[in-house]
Amino acid sequence: MKNYTITKNNKILSFGLIAFGVVGIAYGFATDPTRTWASLLQSNFFLLAIALCGLFFYTFQFAAEAGWAAGILRVPLAMAQFLPHACVALLLIFIFGHHDLYHWTHAELYDKNSPHFDEILYGKKAFLNIPFFVIRLILYGIIWAGSAVLLRKYALEEDRVGGTENYWKTSKLSHVFLVLFAITSSTGAWDILMSVDAHWFSTLFGWYIFSGLFVTGLTVMGILTIYLKRNGYFPKVNENHIHDIGKYMFAFSIFWTYLWFSQFMLIWYANLPEEVAYYALRQEPELRPIFILNFVINFTIPFLVLMSRDSKRKENTVLVAGALMIIGHWLDVWLIVMPGIMGTHAHIGIIEIGATCFFAGLFLYVFFNSMSKTAVVPENHPMIEESYHFYL
Amino acid sequence: MSKYIFAVYNDEDVLMQNIKPLRSQGVRIKEVFSPFPIHGMDHLIGHKRTRIAICSFIYGAIGCLLAIWMTQYMMIADWPMDIGGKPSFAYYKNVPAFVPIIFESAVFCAAHGMVLTFYLRSKTLPGVTAFVPDKRMTDDRFIMQVECNDASKKADLTNLLLKHGAEEVKEYGK
Numbered sequence: 097m098k099n100y101t102i103t104k105n106n107k108i109l110s111f112g113l114i115a116f117g118v119v120g121i122a123y124g125f126a127t128d129p130t131r132t133w134a135s136l137l138q139s140n141f142f143l144l145a146i147a148l149c150g151l152f153f154y155t156f157q158f159a160a161e162a163g164w165a166a167g168i169l170r171v172p173l174a175m176a177q178f179l180p181h182a183c184v185a186l187l188l189i190f191i192f193g194h195h196d197l198y199h200w201t202h203a204e205l206y207d208k209n210s211p212h213f214d215e216i217l218y219g220k221k222a223f224l225n226i227p228f229f230v231i232r233l234i235l236y237g238i239i240w241a242g243s244a245v246l247l248r249k250y251a252l253e254e255d256r257v258g259g260t261e262n263y264w265k266t267s268k269l270s271h272v273f274l275v276l277f278a279i280t281s282s283t284g285a286w287d288i289l290m291s292v293d294a295h296w297f298s299t300l301f302g303w304y305i306f307s308g309l310f311v312t313g314l315t316v317m318g319i320l321t322i323y324l325k326r327n328g329y330f331p332k333v334n335e336n337h338i339h340d341i342g343k344y345m346f347a348f349s350i351f352w353t354y355l356w357f358s359q360f361m362l363i364w365y366a367n368l369p370e371e372v373a374y375y376a377l378r379q380e381p382e383l384r385p386i387f388i389l390n391f392v393i394n395f396t397i398p399f400l401v402l403m404s405r406d407s408k409r410k411e412n413t414v415l416v417a418g419a420l421m422i423i424g425h426w427l428d429v430w431l432i433v434m435p436g437i438m439g440t441h442a443h444i445g446i447i448e449i450g451a452t453c454f455f456a457g458l459f460l461y462v463f464f465n466s467m468s469k470t471a472v473v474p475e476n477h478p479m480i481e482e483s484y485h486f487y488l
Numbered sequence: 489m490s491k492y493i494f495a496v497y498n499d500e501d502v503l504m505q506n507i508k509p510l511r512s513q514g515v516r517i518k519e520v521f522s523p524f525p526i527h528g529m530d531h532l533i534g535h536k537r538t539r540i541a542i543c544s545f546i547y548g549a550i551g552c553l554l555a556i557w558m559t560q561y562m563m564i565a566d567w568p569m570d571i572g573g574k575p576s577f578a579y580y581k582n583v584p585a586f587v588p589i590i591f592e593s594a595v596f597c598a599a600h601g602m603v604l605t606f607y608l609r610s611k612t613l614p615g616v617t618a619f620v621p622d623k624r625m626t627d628d629r630f631i632m633q634v635e636c637n638d639a640s641k642k643a644d645l646t647n648l649l650l651k652h653g654a655e656e657v658k659e660y661g662k
Binding site (some may be wrong): 403 | 527541574587643
C-alpha cells in the first residue's frame with residue numbers, strides 16, 4: 097500500500113503561496129480593510145467550494161455505486177479535508193468582517209426611527225439576523241466538515257482492515273450527506289454570497305452557485321489526479337479515467353452556462369428594477385469587461401477545447417482547459433462578491449490575488465498532508481478491479 | 489460485392505473471446521448482430537470509431553446560423569419588435585432573447601441531422617428491407633457476419649468457426 101510522500105516542492109509551493117498571501121492580506125488591511133475582507137470572503141468561498149465539490153463527488157460515487165472512479169477516490173476525499181479549515185475561516189471572517197461585508201448586519205437599518213431604516217431588510221429580519229446566521233454557518237460547518245472527517249475515518253479503517261463493512265458505512269453516510277448537501281448547498285449560497293446583495297434575490301442562485309462549485313471542484317480534481325499520475329502514484333489510471341473527468345468538466349461547464357444564462361435572461365427580459373440592480377452594477381463600464389470575460393472563458397473554452405473525444409483523453413488539453421476554467425470561475429465568484437461590497441471600485445490586484453494564494457496554499461498543504469496519510473489507491477475498495485478495467 | 493457467411497453464437501462471452509483468435513487467423517469479420525449492445529465490440533471487430541460526432545457538430549452549427557439569420561430577419565429586419573420594453577431594434581442588444589431559439593434550433597438540427605445520417609449510413613431508411621441474417625438475432629442469438637469470397641474455402645472457414653465456439657454456420661436468411 098503506497099502512501100504519498102510530501103515532496104520539498106510541495107512544501108515550497110504551499111508555504112510560498114501562504115507567505116505571499118499573508119503579505120498581500122497584510123498590505124490589504126493596511127490600505128483598504130473593506131476590500132481585504134471582501135477578497136478574503138471571495139477566496140475562502142472559492143476554495144471552500146472546491147473542497148465541498150470533492151466531498152460531493154466522493155459521496156455520489158458511493159450513492160451511485162459507481163466503480164470507474166474507485167481508484168482515484170482518495171483525491172476528492174483529500175480535497176474535502178480542507179472543509180474544517182475553510183468553515184472555521186468562514187466563521188472568523190464573518191465574526192470579524194461582517195460589518196464590512198454584509199450591509200444587512202448594520203443595526204440602524206432595523207431601527208424605525210433611524211433615517212437609515214430599510215423596510216426591505218426589515219422584512220427579511222427573521223432570516224437575516226446575526227445570531228441565526230452564525231447558527232447556520234456552524235450548522236454548515238458541522239454537516240460539511242463533519243462528513244469529510246467521518247468519511248476519512250472510514251477510509252482509513254478500510255485501508256487497515258479491508259472487507260466491505262466500511263464501504264457500506266461510507267455509502268450510508270453518503271446518502272445522508274447528499275440529502276443534506278442538496279439543502280445546504282442552496283441555503284449556503286444564499287447566506288454566504290447572495291446576502292452580500294441583501295436587497296436582491298434570485299431563485300436560481302443556489303443552483304447557479306452549485307454548478308460553478310461543481311465545475312471548479314471537478315477541474316481541480318482532474319488537475320490533481322493528473323499531477324499524482326505523472327508522479328507515478330496512479331499506475332492504473334489511464335486516458336479512460338481522464339476522459340471521464342474531462343466529460344464531467346465539459347458537461348458541467350455547459351450546465352453552468354445554462355444556469356448563468358437562465359438567471360441573466362429572465363432578469364434582463366423582465367427588467368424589474370429590484371432584480372436588475374444586480375446586473376446593472378456589473379455592467380458598469382469598469383466591470384463590463386470582466387462580466388463578458390467571465391462568460392466567454394467559462395463557456396467558450398470548455399465548449400470548444402473539451403468538445404472532442406481526443407482532447408478529453410489528452411492530459412495536456414485537460415490541464416490547459418482546466419487552468420483557464422479555474423481562472424474563469426474565480427472571476428465568477430469575484431463578480432458575485434466584490435461589486436456587491438465595493439461597487440464599481442472593485443479591482444483585481446495584489447490583495448485579491450494574495451488572499452486567494454493564501455487559501456490556495458493552505459488548501460494544497462492540507463491536500464498533500466491528507467494524501468500522505470491515507471493510501472493513494474484504496475486497494476481494499478470493493479470496486480477497485482472495476483476501476484482498473486474501465487474502458488470508454 | 490463480397491459474399492458472407494453467418495456464424496451463430498448463443499453466448500456473447502464466447503463470441504467476444506473468440507474474435508481475437510479468429511481475426512489473427514485472417515478471418516474478416518464484417519459485423520456482429522446482437523439483441524443488445526455489447527460494450528467494446530466495435531473496437532474488437534476492428535471497426536473505426538464513428539464520425540457521427542463531427543456530423544453532429546456541423547449540423548448544430550448550421551442550425552445555429554439558421555436561427556441567427558431567422559431571428560435577425562423576423563424580429564429586427566422585417567418587423568422590428570419591442571423586446572422586453574427595450575425598443576432598441578439592434579440585434580446585438582436583443583440577442584439574449586434569441587439565445588433560447590438559437591440553442592433549440594442547433595439542438596433540433598443536430599439531432600435530426602444525426603438521425604438521418606445514421607439511417608442513410610446504415611441503410612435502414614423507412615421502406616428499406618431490413619438486413620436480418622437470422623431472426624433469432626433479435627431474441628437470444630449473436631450473429632457474426634464473416635467475409636467468404638472464395639467458395640472453395642467455405643468448408644474450411646465453417647470448420648474454423650465451429651471450432652471457435654460457433655453453434656452453427658449458415659447463409660443469409662436460411
